[in-house]
Amino acid sequence: MTTSPPGAASDKLDRGVFVIAGVVVLGAIMSILDVTVVSVAQPTFITEFDTSTAGAAWSMTGYTLALAAVIPAASWAASRFGTKRVYMASLILFLIGSILCALAWNIGSLVAFRVIQGFGGGLLMPIGMMIMTRAAGPERVGSVMAVLGIPMLLGPIMGPILGGWLIEIASWHWVFLINVPIGAIALVYAFFALPGGDEEPGKKIDVPGLLMLSPGLALFLFGVSSSAEEQTFNAPRVYIPMIIGAILIAMFVRHAFRTTNPLLDLRLFRNTTLRGAVITMSLFAIAFFGASLLYPQYFIIVRGESTLAAGLLLAPQGLGAMLTMPIAGKLTDKMGPGKFVLGGLVLIAIGVGAFIALGTDTSYWYLCGALFIQGLGMGMTMMPIMTAALATLRGGEIADGSTLMNAVQQTAASIGTAVITVIFTTMLMPLSRAVMQAGGDQARVGKAMVENGVNVSDPAAVQAAGADVISDIASTYGNTFIVATVLVALTLIPAYFLPRKKMVVEGDADEQQVPVTMH
Structure with a gap:
C-alpha cells in the first residue's frame, strides 16, 4: 500500500513514515545507549576482570x-x-555481539565481542537515516531528523541512568542483555514494516577505497583515543597511528575524485549547503561530546554522587531537548535550518559557559538550570544540521550523504572526547603530584589521579583528601569548560552560512520523494 505518493504536498509525516520510524528508532536506541551504558560500567569491569583502567577502556x-x-x-x-x-543483518550481528559480551570471561574476550557488536551497530544509524530520508522525502527531512534525534540526544543522558540502575539491581551482564528483547522486537518489526526492493545487484564495491578509508579512520581514531590514556598527543602510540591514518584518508580523498564509483562520493562537497553542514557538525560534535564527558565526572568525583544519581542530575538536559526538538524539526522544513542552529548554539554556549564557575558547593538548581538551557539548544541544533546536509540530496546521493554525516560525527566526537580529556588531565597533573606528595590518603588520591587521569578509581578517597584538594579539582573542571565554551562559540561561524529559508530541491518529483510501501 502506498502511503505517501510522489510529490505529496503535505509537510506532515503520515502513518506509514511513523511505522518505519519506530523500527529505526529502536535500532538507534540500542546502538547509542550501548556506548553510554558501558561507560558507567568501567569500574565494574576493572574489578570483575582484574584489569587496569586502560584495559577496561578498550571495551x-x-x-x-x-x-x-x-x-x-x-x-x-x-x-x-x-x-x-x-538493516536486519546489522540488528542480528548486534544481537549476537551483545549476547557474546554477556558471556565474556575476561577483558580480552569482552573487547573482541564488543568489536563484533560494533560492526553491527556501526551500520544501524547510517542505514536508518537512509531509510527514513527516502521514506519521507526531502520536503519532510527536518521532521524525520527530529524523530531520529530523540535517541541520539537522549542516549548520552539515559545511558548512565540505565547502566547505573542495572548494575545496582542485577549485574554487569545486563548492560548487554538488555539489548536482546529490544533487538528481537526491532528485528520482527523490521521484517514486516520496512520496504524492500531498493537494491542494485550489479553495484560493485570500491575495494581500493575500502582498503584506504576504513583502516585510515580506524587507525586515526585509535591514535586519538590513545591520547586520553597517554595524557598527551606527543607520544608515539598516539601520533604514529594518527599520521598513518591521516595519510590513508588523504589517499582515499585523492582516489575518490578520480574513480567513477567511489566508496564514498566526496563530490557531494560541491554542494555548498552540505559542505557547510559538515563543517558545522564537526565543530559541534567536538565541543558537545567533549563537554559531555565532564558532567558525570564532576558529580561523581567532586560532589561524591553515585553513578545513578549523576545520571539523574543530567536529566534536565534531555528534558530541554525533548521540548525544542519536535518544534525545530517541523519548522526547519518550512523555514530552513540556519535560524534554529544559530539560536541553539547560543543557548548551548550559555549553558556550557555556566559551568566555568564550578565549585565544590555550586547549587544543583543552578547546574540543572544550565543543563536544561543546553538541552533546549541541543534540540534546536543537531537535527537541523543534519537536515541541512540531507534535504538537498536526491536518489543515490542520500546514501552517500547519510554515510558521510555519520562518519564525520563519529570522528569528531572521538576527537572532542580526546582533546577535552587531554586538556583536563594536563591541568590536573600539577595538582595530582602535589596531592601525592602530601602523604596519607591524599597520596593515594594523587597516585590514582596521576595513573588514571580523569578516571579516578576511588572517588570516596577524593572526598577524604580535604576541602582544598576538592576545591582545586572543581576549579580544574571549570577551567576546562572555558575551552568547551570557546569551541561551541566557534561553531557559530560556519552555522551562520546555513540556509535561513525553506530549502527546495530541484528535480523531478519522483527523485525528490520515494513512495513508502507497506508490507
Whole structure:
C-alpha cells in the first residue's frame, strides 16, 4: 500500500513514515545507549576482570574502532543488498555481539565481542537515516531528523541512568542483555514494516577505497583515543597511528575524485549547503561530546554522587531537548535550518559557559538550570544540521550523504572526547603530584589521579583528601569548560552560512520523494 505518493504536498509525516520510524528508532536506541551504558560500567569491569583502567577502556575503544571501520561501507551495502536486508543483518550481528559480551570471561574476550557488536551497530544509524530520508522525502527531512534525534540526544543522558540502575539491581551482564528483547522486537518489526526492493545487484564495491578509508579512520581514531590514556598527543602510540591514518584518508580523498564509483562520493562537497553542514557538525560534535564527558565526572568525583544519581542530575538536559526538538524539526522544513542552529548554539554556549564557575558547593538548581538551557539548544541544533546536509540530496546521493554525516560525527566526537580529556588531565597533573606528595590518603588520591587521569578509581578517597584538594579539582573542571565554551562559540561561524529559508530541491518529483510501501 502506498502511503505517501510522489510529490505529496503535505509537510506532515503520515502513518506509514511513523511505522518505519519506530523500527529505526529502536535500532538507534540500542546502538547509542550501548556506548553510554558501558561507560558507567568501567569500574565494574576493572574489578570483575582484574584489569587496569586502560584495559577496561578498550571495551569502549574497540566498539568505536569497529564503528569507524564499517561506516564507510554503509552506502555501498545499502545499494548492493538493499536497506532492509542490511538493516536486519546489522540488528542480528548486534544481537549476537551483545549476547557474546554477556558471556565474556575476561577483558580480552569482552573487547573482541564488543568489536563484533560494533560492526553491527556501526551500520544501524547510517542505514536508518537512509531509510527514513527516502521514506519521507526531502520536503519532510527536518521532521524525520527530529524523530531520529530523540535517541541520539537522549542516549548520552539515559545511558548512565540505565547502566547505573542495572548494575545496582542485577549485574554487569545486563548492560548487554538488555539489548536482546529490544533487538528481537526491532528485528520482527523490521521484517514486516520496512520496504524492500531498493537494491542494485550489479553495484560493485570500491575495494581500493575500502582498503584506504576504513583502516585510515580506524587507525586515526585509535591514535586519538590513545591520547586520553597517554595524557598527551606527543607520544608515539598516539601520533604514529594518527599520521598513518591521516595519510590513508588523504589517499582515499585523492582516489575518490578520480574513480567513477567511489566508496564514498566526496563530490557531494560541491554542494555548498552540505559542505557547510559538515563543517558545522564537526565543530559541534567536538565541543558537545567533549563537554559531555565532564558532567558525570564532576558529580561523581567532586560532589561524591553515585553513578545513578549523576545520571539523574543530567536529566534536565534531555528534558530541554525533548521540548525544542519536535518544534525545530517541523519548522526547519518550512523555514530552513540556519535560524534554529544559530539560536541553539547560543543557548548551548550559555549553558556550557555556566559551568566555568564550578565549585565544590555550586547549587544543583543552578547546574540543572544550565543543563536544561543546553538541552533546549541541543534540540534546536543537531537535527537541523543534519537536515541541512540531507534535504538537498536526491536518489543515490542520500546514501552517500547519510554515510558521510555519520562518519564525520563519529570522528569528531572521538576527537572532542580526546582533546577535552587531554586538556583536563594536563591541568590536573600539577595538582595530582602535589596531592601525592602530601602523604596519607591524599597520596593515594594523587597516585590514582596521576595513573588514571580523569578516571579516578576511588572517588570516596577524593572526598577524604580535604576541602582544598576538592576545591582545586572543581576549579580544574571549570577551567576546562572555558575551552568547551570557546569551541561551541566557534561553531557559530560556519552555522551562520546555513540556509535561513525553506530549502527546495530541484528535480523531478519522483527523485525528490520515494513512495513508502507497506508490507
